[in-house]
Amino acid sequence: MGADDDEIMTAVSRALRSHGYAELTMQDIADECSKSKSLLHYHYDTKEDLLVAFLDQLLTDYEQRIECRADQPPEQRLVDFLARFVFTPDDGDRENFHLALLEMRSQGPFNDRIQAQLDRSDRLLRGTVAEILAEGIETGRFEPVDPDRTAALLVAALDGARTRQITLGDSVTDTDDTYTRTVVEEILSQIVDPILAEGSLPGLDATVAELDRGA
Amino acid sequence: MGADDDEIMTAVSRALRSHGYAELTMQDIADECSKSKSLLHYHYDTKEDLLVAFLDQLLTDYEQRIECRADQPPEQRLVDFLARFVFTPDDGDRENFHLALLEMRSQGPFNDRIQAQLDRSDRLLRGTVAEILAEGIETGRFEPVDPDRTAALLVAALDGARTRQITLGDSVTDTDDTYTRTVVEEILSQIVDPILAEGSLPGLDATVAELDRGA
Amino acid sequence: MGADDDEIMTAVSRALRSHGYAELTMQDIADECSKSKSLLHYHYDTKEDLLVAFLDQLLTDYEQRIECRADQPPEQRLVDFLARFVFTPDDGDRENFHLALLEMRSQGPFNDRIQAQLDRSDRLLRGTVAEILAEGIETGRFEPVDPDRTAALLVAALDGARTRQITLGDSVTDTDDTYTRTVVEEILSQIVDPILAEGSLPGLDATVAELDRGA
Amino acid sequence: MGADDDEIMTAVSRALRSHGYAELTMQDIADECSKSKSLLHYHYDTKEDLLVAFLDQLLTDYEQRIECRADQPPEQRLVDFLARFVFTPDDGDRENFHLALLEMRSQGPFNDRIQAQLDRSDRLLRGTVAEILAEGIETGRFEPVDPDRTAALLVAALDGARTRQITLGDSVTDTDDTYTRTVVEEILSQIVDPILAEGSLPGLDATVAELDRGA
DNA sequence: AATGAATGAGTTTTCATTCAT
DNA sequence: CATGAATGAAAACTCATTCAT
Numbered sequence: 001m002g003a004d005d006d007e008i009m010t011a012v013s014r015a016l017r018s019h020g021y022a023e024l025t026m027q028d029i030a031d032e033c034s035k036s037k038s039l040l041h042y043h044y045d046t047k048e049d050l051l052v053a054f055l056d057q058l059l060t061d062y063e064q065r066i067e068c069r070a071d072q073p074p075e076q077r078l079v080d081f082l083a084r085f086v087f088t089p090d091d092g093d094r095e096n097f098h099l100a101l102l103e104m105r106s107q108g109p110f111n112d113r114i115q116a117q118l119d120r121s122d123r124l125l126r127g128t129v130a131e132i133l134a135e136g137i138e139t140g141r142f143e144p145v146d147p148d149r150t151a152a153l154l155v156a157a158l159d160g161a162r163t164r165q166i167t168l169g170d171s172v173t174d175t176d177d178t179y180t181r182t183v184v185e186e187i188l189s190q191i192v193d194p195i196l197a198e199g200s201l202p203g204l205d206a207t208v209a210e211l212d213r214g215a
Numbered sequence: 216m217g218a219d220d221d222e223i224m225t226a227v228s229r230a231l232r233s234h235g236y237a238e239l240t241m242q243d244i245a246d247e248c249s250k251s252k253s254l255l256h257y258h259y260d261t262k263e264d265l266l267v268a269f270l271d272q273l274l275t276d277y278e279q280r281i282e283c284r285a286d287q288p289p290e291q292r293l294v295d296f297l298a299r300f301v302f303t304p305d306d307g308d309r310e311n312f313h314l315a316l317l318e319m320r321s322q323g324p325f326n327d328r329i330q331a332q333l334d335r336s337d338r339l340l341r342g343t344v345a346e347i348l349a350e351g352i353e354t355g356r357f358e359p360v361d362p363d364r365t366a367a368l369l370v371a372a373l374d375g376a377r378t379r380q381i382t383l384g385d386s387v388t389d390t391d392d393t394y395t396r397t398v399v400e401e402i403l404s405q406i407v408d409p410i411l412a413e414g415s416l417p418g419l420d421a422t423v424a425e426l427d428r429g430a
Numbered sequence: 431m432g433a434d435d436d437e438i439m440t441a442v443s444r445a446l447r448s449h450g451y452a453e454l455t456m457q458d459i460a461d462e463c464s465k466s467k468s469l470l471h472y473h474y475d476t477k478e479d480l481l482v483a484f485l486d487q488l489l490t491d492y493e494q495r496i497e498c499r500a501d502q503p504p505e506q507r508l509v510d511f512l513a514r515f516v517f518t519p520d521d522g523d524r525e526n527f528h529l530a531l532l533e534m535r536s537q538g539p540f541n542d543r544i545q546a547q548l549d550r551s552d553r554l555l556r557g558t559v560a561e562i563l564a565e566g567i568e569t570g571r572f573e574p575v576d577p578d579r580t581a582a583l584l585v586a587a588l589d590g591a592r593t594r595q596i597t598l599g600d601s602v603t604d605t606d607d608t609y610t611r612t613v614v615e616e617i618l619s620q621i622v623d624p625i626l627a628e629g630s631l632p633g634l635d636a637t638v639a640e641l642d643r644g645a
Numbered sequence: 646m647g648a649d650d651d652e653i654m655t656a657v658s659r660a661l662r663s664h665g666y667a668e669l670t671m672q673d674i675a676d677e678c679s680k681s682k683s684l685l686h687y688h689y690d691t692k693e694d695l696l697v698a699f700l701d702q703l704l705t706d707y708e709q710r711i712e713c714r715a716d717q718p719p720e721q722r723l724v725d726f727l728a729r730f731v732f733t734p735d736d737g738d739r740e741n742f743h744l745a746l747l748e749m750r751s752q753g754p755f756n757d758r759i760q761a762q763l764d765r766s767d768r769l770l771r772g773t774v775a776e777i778l779a780e781g782i783e784t785g786r787f788e789p790v791d792p793d794r795t796a797a798l799l800v801a802a803l804d805g806a807r808t809r810q811i812t813l814g815d816s817v818t819d820t821d822d823t824y825t826r827t828v829v830e831e832i833l834s835q836i837v838d839p840i841l842a843e844g845s846l847p848g849l850d851a852t853v854a855e856l857d858r859g860a
Numbered sequence: 861a862a863t864g865a866a867t868g869a870g871t872t873t874t875c876a877t878t879c880a881t
Numbered sequence: 882c883a884t885g886a887a888t889g890a891a892a893a894c895t896c897a898t899t900c901a902t
Contacts, residue, residue, distance in 0.1 A: 004861095020325040022237035026897060036863050037897080047897065099324060106321035108382040109314060110235040115384045122383050145405075152394065153372060153401040160375025161367075164337065167323040172334045179367065186368040190360075190406055219886090241872065251888050256873065258886095434882095450755040452667035456876060466884050467876080477876065529754060536751035538812040539744060540665040549817045552809065575835075582806075582824065583831035587798060590805025594767065597753040602764045609797065616798040620790075620836055649865090671893065681867050686894060688865095 005053075007033050008043065012054045017096050021103035026050075052113045055104045058097070059121045065089065066125060074136035076202050078192060081129060083207045085158050086180050095175070099166050126151050136195075143195050150195070157187050220268075222248050223258065227269045232311050236318035241265075267328045270319045273312070274336045280304065281340060289351035293407060294417045296344060298426055300373045301395050305427055310390070314381050341366050351410075358410045365410070372402050435483075437463050438473065442484040447526050451533035456480075482543045485534045488527070489551045495519065496555060504566035508622060509632045511559060513641055515588045516610050525605070529596050556581050566625075573625045580625070587617050650698075652678050653688065657699040662741050666748035671695075697758045700749045703742070704766045710734065711770060719781030723837060724847045726774060728856055730803045731825050735857055740820070744811050771796050781840075788840045795840070802832050 011033035019028050026047055030037045044050035065088045066081065089097055108115040129151035136142035161183035165173050173179040185204060193201055226248035234243050241262055245252045259265035280303045281296065304312050323330040344366035351357035376398035380388050388394035400419060408416055441463035449458050456477055460467045474480035495518045496511065519527055538545040559581035566572035591613035595603050603609040615634060623631055656678035664673050671692055675682045689695035710733045711726065734742055753760040774796035781787035806828035810818050818824035830849060838846055 020322065022322065023325070025895080027895095038863055038899085039861075041898065042861070045898095102321055105378075105382045106317055107235065107237065108384075110238070115382075118382060119384045119387045122379065122387055149397050149401050150405070152376075152397050153405065156375035156379060156398045157368060157372035158375065159379060160371035160373065163320075163378055164371060164374060167320045167330075167333055168337050169323075169330045169334045172337055182364055182367050183371045186364050190365070190368065190409075194405070194409060240870085242870090252872085253874085253888050254886075257888095260873095262872065450752065452752065453755070455874080457874095468878085468884055469882075471877065472882070475877095532751055535808075535812045536747055537665065537667065538814075540668070545812075545814045548812060549814045552813050552817055579827050579831050580835070582827050583802060583835060586805035586809060586828045587802035588805065589809060590801035590803065591797075593750075593808055594801060594804060597750045597760075597763060598767050599753075599760045599764045602767055612794055612797050613801045616794050620795070620798060620839070624835070624839065670891085672891090682893085683867050683895085684865075687867095690894095692893065 005043065008035070008040065008050070009054055009057050011035075012050065013058075013093075013096060013100050016100045016103055021107060048111070048113075051104070052111075052117070054100075055114060055117050058101060058104070059117055062088070062097075062101075063121060063124055066128065074132050074139070074141055075192075075196060075199070076207075077132045078129070078136070079188070079202045079204065079207050080211075081132065082154070082158065082184055082187065082192075083204065083211055085125070085155075086162055086184055087177070087208055087211065094177075095166065098162055102163060102166055122155075126155050129154055133195075141197055141199070143197055145195055150191075154187065154191065157183060157191075220258065223250070223255065223265070224269055224272050226250075227265065228273075228311060228315050231315045231318055236322060263326070263328070266319070267326075267332070269315075270329060270332050273316060273319070274332055277303065277312075277316075278336060278339055281343065289347050289354070289356055290407075290411060290414070291417050291422075292347045293344070293351070294403070294419060294422050295426075296347065297369070297373065297399055297402065297407075298419060298422045300340070300370075301377055301399055302392070302423055302426065309392075310381065313377055317378060317381055337370075341370050344369055356412055356414070358412055360410055365406075369402065369406065372398060372406075435473065438465070438470065438480070439484055439487050441465075442480065443488075443526060443530050446530045446533055451537060478541070478543070481534070482547070484530075485544060485547050488531060488534070489547055492518065492527075492531075493551060493554055496558065504562050504569065504571055505622075505626060505629070506632050506637075507562045508559070508566070509618070509634065509637050510641075511562065512584070512588065512614055512617065512622075513634065513637045515555070515585075516592055516614055517607070517638055517641065524607075525596065528592055532593060532596055552585075556585050559584055563625075571627055571629070573627055575625055580621075584617065584621065587613060587621075650688065653680075653685065653695070654699055654702050656680075657695065658703075658741060658745050661745045661748055666752060693756070693758070696749070697756075697762070699745075700759060700762050703746060703749070704762055707733065707742075707746075708766060708769055711773065719777050719784065719786055720837075720841060720844070721847050721852075722777045723774070723781070724833070724849065724852050725856075726777065727799070727803065727829055727832065727837075728849060728852045730770070730800075731807055731829055732822070732853055732856065739822075740811065743807055747808060747811055767800075771800050774799055778840075786842055786844070788842055790840055795836075799832065799836065802828060802836075 008029070011029050014032040015024055015028040018032075019025070026037045026040055029050070030040055040050060044053060066084050070077070072080065087094065104114060105118060108118045126148075130147040133142060133145065133147035133150055137144050137147065161180045165177065165180045168179070188201055188204060223244070226244050229247045230239055230243040233247075234240070241252045241255055244265070245255055255265060259268060281299050285292070287295065302309065319329060320333060323333045341363075345362040348357060348360065348362035348365055352359050352362065376395045380392065380395045383394070403416055403419060438459070441459050444462045445454055445458040448462075449455070456467045456470055459480070460470055470480060474483060496514050500507070502510065517524065534544060535548060538548050556578075560577040563572060563575065563577035563580055567574050567577065591610045595607065595610045598609070618631055618634060653674070656674050659677045660669055660673040663677075664670070671682045671685055674695070675685055685695060689698060711729050715722070717725065732739065749759060750763060753763050771793075775792040778787060778790065778792035778795055782789050782792065806825045810822065810825045813824070833846055833849060
C-alpha cells in the first residue's frame, strides 16, 4: 500500500461523498486525485476490486482506532468504546467517513466480498464490547447481564444513531452531531449506568476530549 | 393510485431486492411486472419520479401500520410501537420491505426529495414515541424521563438493529430476525422496564402474535 | 377539409413555430389543439401524411393570395405580386407562416412528396411573374428583357430577403420586416423601375395598404 | 483542430447530406467515419456541441474563401465576391456544402448558438459588399447608390438563388447550377452593370475560371 | 508508470404508432 | 369520434474497460 494507493483511497472517499455509491464512476474517482481512469485500472483490475480494497482499508483503519488499551478498568474501556465508535475519526472528516461506510454497507446484501468484510468487522466490534462486559462482570464491577445481548443492544443503538445522523437532513439532526451525542448520552445514563455495580461512569466529554488529544 | 400503480410499486420493490439501488434499471422493474419500459415512463416521467413515488408509498403504508390506537394504556402502546416498528410488515415480505427502505435511505444525502420524505417519516415516528412517553409520565405510569431524548434512544436502537439484521450476513444474524428480536427484548428489559413506575410490561410475544392476527 | 382539419393545421403551424421541424412531435401538435395524439392518427395515418397535408394547405392558401387580378395594368400587377409575395399573410401571422414554410422547404431534398409541392409552387409563382413581364413587354410598357430570367432574379431576391429575415437574429434584421422591406424597395428602384418603358411605378406603401384593406 | 476532428467534420457533412438535419443521428455520423458513437461523445459532449462546431468550421472556411484581395479594383472585387458567394467551394462538393449550410440555417430560430454564428457571418458578408461598394463610389467608379441597401439586395438575391437551387427538384432547376448562374448573370447585367460609372464589368466566366484555377 | 483514444454494452428517455374501450 | 394505455424501435448519452504509445 504505497503513497499512490493512499491517494486513490482518499479520492474514493471524496468521490463517494460527492456522488454516492449508486452514481459513483471511475471518472469521478480519477477527478478527485487528478489521475487518469487508466491508472486506476492499472492499480485495480476492476471497479469492484477498487471498492472492496477501499472498504477493507476503511474498516481496518476503523478497527485499529477502536482497539482499547486493555489495561484500563472496564467501565473506562466501555466509555472509550462508545466515544470511539461514534466520534471517530475526528480529523474533521467524521461525517465523510460514516457516510462512505454507510454507502458501502448498503451494498452488502448484493456483494459477498463486501458482506464478508462487514461481518468480520461486526464480529470484532460486537465481540469487543461483549468481552469488556464479561470482564467487568467477572471482576464484579458490572451487574451480571448477558454480555452478548447487551453488546447487541449497545452496538445497535450506536449504529442507529450514526445512521440517522447521516441520512436525515440537518433540519432533523443538525450537522453538529447533536443527534448522535444525545443518543450516546442516553445510552450511558439509561443502559450503562444501571449496570454499574459500584462507582460511577467516567464522563463522556472528558473521554472525547482525551481522544481528540490522543489522535 | 390504482391497481396499475400498485403493480408497478410491487415491481420496484422486487427489482430493488434483486438488484439493489445502485444497479437498478428501468428494465429490471419492467421485467418484474411484465410491462414495457415505455409504460413506466408513461406513468412516471423519470426514473427518479418513480423511485420517489415508491418511497412515498413505502413510508405512507408504514406510517399507517405504526399508528397506535390511542385508547390503550401507554405501556401497551409503547410495546405495540416497538413490535410494529421492527416486525412490520409481517406478510413474509418483511425483509424485502426493510431492505428496500434501507436502499432508499442511503440515497437521502444525495437527493432532496428522498431526504424530505425520510425527515417527515422520522419526525412522525420519533414524535409518536415521545408523545406516548409524555402521556405515560403525565399519568404517573412512567418515571419522569425526558421524552424526546428517550424517544431518540429507542428509535436509534430499533433502527440500528434492523439495519444490522439486513446488512450483515446470515452467519452473523441468521435470517430469522434473531438479531432484531434480541435487541428489542433487551430494549424492553433494560430501557423500558426500568421506566415503568408500577405494574409490568405487556409481553412482546403476545403483542406480536396479536399484531399478526390483526394484520 | 372540415373544421377539425383546420384546427389541426393551425396546431401544426403553431407547433412548428415553437419547436421547429427537427424537434416537432405528434404530442407537440396535439398539445396545440388540445386533442389527443390518437385523434391525429385517426385523421392522418402517419406523421408524414399530416405534414404533407399541412404543406399542401400552406402553399394552396398562399398561391390563392398571390393570384393577381389580371385586369390590372402589368406594372400594378407586378408591384402587387412583390407586395403579396413578401408581406402575405398579413394577419400578424406572417413570420409564423414564413418560418413554417422555410422549415418544410429544408426538408425538400429528403422527401419527394414535399419537393413535388415546392416545385409546383415555384413553377406557379415564377411563371406568374414571367407572364406579367411578357404581357408588359408585349404591350410596350416594359423594356424587352427576358421574362424568364428576370422572373428568376426577382423571385430569388424576394425569397432570399424573406429567408434572411427569418433566419437571422433580431440584432441583424429586427422583427419589423425592415430587412425585407429594404430589399423590396431596392428591387423596385434598381430592377423594376429601369424596366419601365414609360410612366412610373405604383407606390409600394399604397399597394401594401390596399392589400391590408382587401385582406 | 486535428486530423481527427477534420474526419469527424467531413462525416457530419456527409451524414447531413444523406439524412437531413431533422433525421440526423449520432450513429449516422459515426457510420460515415467508421468510428463509434462513443468516440464522438468523447470529443464533443453533446450532439449540439458537435453540430455547433461543425457550423463554426463551415462558416469559418467559407468566410476565408470569400475574402477578396483588396488590391483589386472594386468592380473586379465585386464580381469576385459574387462568384465566390455562389460557386464556392468548387471541389465538386458545392451542393453538399450549401445544403449542409441550409440545414443548419433552418435551425437558427431555435438555437441561439447557431443563430449567433449565422449573424456573425451575415454581418461579415454583407459588410464586405457594402465596403466594396463604398470604395467604388468614393473613387468615382460606381454611381452613388446607398452601399448598405444595395448590399442587402445583392446578398438577398444571391442567397435566394442558392436556396432555390437546393430546395427545388432537378426538374425545376437542374443540377448544373443553371438556376444560380442565371440569377448571377442577371444580377450582373441588371443591378451591377447600371451602377458602373465607366468601363465595363469583368466577365463572370473568366472570373469563375480563374477562381477554379486558384483554388 | 501513465495517459488519451477508443469502444461495446447498456442506460434512460423519446416517440410514432396501435389498440381496447 | 375520441381517448388513455401500451409498446417496439431507436435516440442520446454513459461508463467500465482496453489498448497503443
